[in-house]
Each structure stands twice: as C-alpha cells, then as structure tokens.
Amino acid sequence: xxxxxxxxxxxxxxxxxxxxxxxxxxxxxxxxxxxxxxxxxxxxxxxxxxxxxxxxxxxxxxxxxxxxxxxxxxxxxxxxxxxxxxxxxxxxxxxxxxxxxxxxxxxxxxxxxxxxxxxxxxxxxxxxxxxxxxxxxxxxxxxxxxxxxxxxxxxxxxxxxxxxxxxxxxxxxxxxxxxxxxxxxxxxxxxxxxxxxxxxxxxxxxxxxxxxxxxxxxxxxxxxxxxxxxxxxxxxxxxxxxxxxxxxxxxxxxxxxxxxxxxxxxxxxxxxxxxxxxxxxxxxxxxxxxxxxxxxxxxxxxxxxxxxxxxxxxxxxxxxxxxxxxxxxxxxxxxxxxxxxx
Numbered sequence: 001x002x003x004x005x006x007x008x009x010x011x012x013x014x015x016x017x018x019x020x021x022x023x024x025x026x027x028x029x030x031x032x033x034x035x036x037x038x039x040x041x042x043x044x045x046x047x048x049x050x051x052x053x054x055x056x057x058x059x060x061x062x063x064x065x066x067x068x069x070x071x072x073x074x075x076x077x078x079x080x081x082x083x084x085x086x087x088x089x090x091x092x093x094x095x096x097x098x099x100x101x102x103x104x105x106x107x108x109x110x111x112x113x114x115x116x117x118x119x120x121x122x123x124x125x126x127x128x129x130x131x132x133x134x135x136x137x138x139x140x141x142x143x144x145x146x147x148x149x150x151x152x153x154x155x156x157x158x159x160x161x162x163x164x165x166x167x168x169x170x171x172x173x174x175x176x177x178x179x180x181x182x183x184x185x186x187x188x189x190x191x192x193x194x195x196x197x198x199x200x201x202x203x204x205x206x207x208x209x210x211x212x213x214x215x216x217x218x219x220x221x222x223x224x225x226x227x228x229x230x231x232x233x234x235x236x237x238x239x240x241x242x243x244x245x246x247x248x249x250x251x252x253x254x255x256x257x258x259x260x261x262x263x264x265x266x267x268x269x270x271x272x273x274x275x276x277x278x279x280x281x282x283x284x285x286x287x288x289x290x291x292x293x294x295x296x297x298x299x300x301x302x303x304x305x306x307x308x309x310x311x312x313x314x315x316x317x318x319x320x321x322x323x324x325x326x327x328x329x330x331x332x333x334x335x336x337x338x339x340x341x342x
Contacts, residue, residue: 003290004066004334006052007298008039008326014054016067018334021306021317025068025337032072033061042328043085044288046092050332053095055082060097060114066334073114077106086139090146096120096165098151100135107136107151109165120165130155130186138190144198145214152187158202160215171215182209182218189234193242199265201244203232208246210266221266223248229258233281238310239289245272245311249281253300253323257282261311273313279303285311286327298324 004018013027013035027035038057045051053073054061060073060082072078080103088094093113099106105124108117128134134156142148149161157172172182184204193199200211202218209218224230231249238245242265249257257278260269280301287295295307297314302321305314 001291001294002333003288003329003331005296006042006067006286006328006330007304007321007324008042008054008284008328009321010038010040010323010325011036012322013037013056014039014042014067014070015321016334017319018066018336021304021319023337024319027070028068031070033058033070037061038081038325040081040083040325041085042286042326043087044328044330046087046089046289048092049288049290049330052328052330053085053087055085055097057081060085062114066330066332068334068337075108075114075117076119077103077108077117080104080106081135083135083137084139084151086141086149086151088141089143090141094141094164096139096141096149096151098136098139098153100137100153101131101133103133105134105136105153105156107139107165107168120168122159122168122170124153124156128155137188140190140192142192144192144194150190150192150200152190152202153185154188154205155186157185158182158187158190183220188232189236191235191237191244193237193244193265195242195265197265199242201235201266203235203246206230206232208232208235208266212265227258227260229256231281233283234285236285236287236295238295239287239292241292243310245285245295247282247285247297249300252281254281255279257299259297259311259314270312272307272311274305275313275315278305283324284327286329288329288331290331291329294329296327296329298327300324 041055083100084098086096139151186205189203202209208221246260259272297305304317
C-alpha cells in the first residue's frame with residue numbers, strides 16, 4: 001500500500017506511517033501542532049491528498065505533506081479545541097469547523113480555504129446536562145443537494161442549514177414534540193448516502209436514526225435491542241458508494257466493540273469479523289476514495305485495525321497507540337523521516 005496512515009490521539013498529536021504501518025513517527029519539533037497535542041479530528045482535502053487538516057487543542061492545524069509538518073491556521077478559534085471538520089466535496093474551499101470542551105462549543109465557516117472565517121449561529125449553551133460542556137462531534141455537507149449542512153452536538157442536538165450555513169434550525173426534540181424526528185440530543189455522527197433514495201443516517205448515543213425523506217421523518221433503531229450492545233459511536237460511508245459502516249461499543253471507553261456493514265441503505269447489516277477482540281469501543285474509521293476497500297478502525301484505547309475488503313473483516317496492526325480520537329488514510333506519501341529527530 002502506497003500512502004500514509006494517520007492516527008490522531010488525545011495526548012500524542014498525530015502519528016503517521018508511510019511504510020504500510022511498519023514504522024510510526026510523531027510530529028517533529030517546532031511545528032504548529034505539538035507532538036503531544038490533543039487532536040480530536042482529521043480531514044483529508046478531497047482534491048489535494050497531501051493536505052490534511054487536524055482539529056487540535058490550539059485550533060486548526062494544517063499539513064501540506066501528508067502529516068509530517070504542521071502549521072496552525074490563523075482563525076478566530078485559535079487556542080480552542082476543535083472537534084469536527086467538514087470539507088465540502090463539491091467546493092473544497094468551503095469548510096465548517098466545530099469547537100467544544102473544554103472550549104465553548106461554536107460553529108465556524110470559511111469559503112476561501114481558511115483565509116477568512118465567520119462564526120455562525122446558533123449560540124450554543126456553555127454547559128449541558130450530559131457531558132458538562134458541549135462538543136460538536138460531527139459536521140457534514142450534503143453532497144447530493146449541495147445546499148444543506150448538518151452538525152451534531154454532544155449534548156445539544158442535531159442542526160441543519162439549507163443555505164450552506166447562513167441560518168440553522170434544530171431538528172431533534174422530545175418524542176412528544178417531534179414524534180418522527182431524532183429524539184435524542186446526544187448526537188455522535190451524521191452522514192448522507194446518495195441512494196436512491198437519498199438516505200440520512202444519524203447516530204445518537206443509543207440508537208440509529210434514518211431518514212429517506214430528507215429529514216422530514218426518521219426511523220429509530222434501538223441498538224441494544226437490535227445488536228445487544230448500546231453505545232452507538234459512529235457511522236461512516238465507504239467512499240463513492242451507498243455502503244455504510246456502523247461502530248457500536250459497550251460504553252465509553254468500553255471494553256468491547258462490534259462493527260457492522262450495510263449495503264442496502266441501512267435496511268440490513270452484516271457483522272464484521274475482527275481477528276482479535278478489540279480492547280474498547282471503536283472510535284474512528286479512516287477511508288479514502290483512492291481505495292474504497294481499505295478501511296482503518298481505531299478504538300478508544302489504542303487498537304488499530306485494518307480491513308482490505310471494505311470493512312467485512314479486520315486484522316489488528318502491531319502498533320498500539322495512546323487514546324485514539326480519529327484515523328485517516330491518504331494516498332499521498334509523507335516525506336521520509338530520516339531527516340527528522342524523534
């Protein structure tokens with residue numbers, strides 16, 4: 001495999017391997033991101049695979065050599081923890097960034113590749129009941145209608161914009177208020193499948209919500225009742241397809257996990273096999289359109305698994321990590337590390 005595997009951690013920055021996982025390297029010294037940074041999210045540029053963004057404790061980091069050297073993008077959210085990054089695949093200069101704990105949760109947008117930024121409505125509460133301080137865990141552009149943008153908050157609900165972020169409406173609520181809506185405010189992950197029909201998938205802490213009428217109504221699947229394990233952490237679309245991966249654990253950090261794949265717009269699911277039991281809940285999937293069958297899965301407590309069959313089966317990598325927060329893979333190859341100190 002030619003390319004670079006990137007693992008984001010809560011305390012060891014971003015670790016990278018450009019030799020198929022044989023060796024791993026930390027961020028070098030004197031970079032815009034510290035080698036022991038808290039990094040919560042990674043995003044590979046959709047048309048420039050060497051460019052990677054990282055949501056970190058200092059704000060937004062950027063690498064233009066597949067994760068070796070990092071600069072900090074100067075933004076209004078400098079020194080705030082970034083939890084989510086969405087890059088518009090139809091307009092890669094447009095990005096949505098969400099911040100959160102220990103910083104104030106807020107949404108920011110750029111339309112010029114990060115040169116200028118606007119803070120967007122809504123104003124989110126400083127504190128919430130579920131996790132003390134909210135964090136925006138997920139953001140996604142609707143690549144099908146090209147106008148809608150979504151973000152989800154732990155805890156703070158599911159929000160939608162139909163005008164690329166100018167205005168927002170909250171789309172979740174209590175069962176009484178929205179009997180066919182998303183009924184849990186602890187939103188972990190959101191994605192859009194092309195279909196037909198176009199399918200919206202929203203993972204909340206204990207359920208999966210699916211809409212095939214552009215969010216007018218949602219169908220709820222209780223994860224404990226369906227799969228015997230409740231902590232619904234993430235969903236990921238396999239690039240260029242309607243296939244979706246689902247990761248569920250028994251808690252946070254959890255002691256076990258299960259991964260499922262659906263090829264029929266979430267109607268049915270097949271469980272993936274792992275060659276060894278995972279040590280905690282799966283926390284991140286890493287994919288890229290350059291090889292849709294290649295999937296990396298990272299667990300909360302540092303196991304990294306690889307699939308070469310689109311998430312149907314996984315094998316564990318030899319290297320274990322500090323707390324994994326996100327995983328990415330890019331076909332761009334990071335520079336040889338021989339010139340750097342480690």
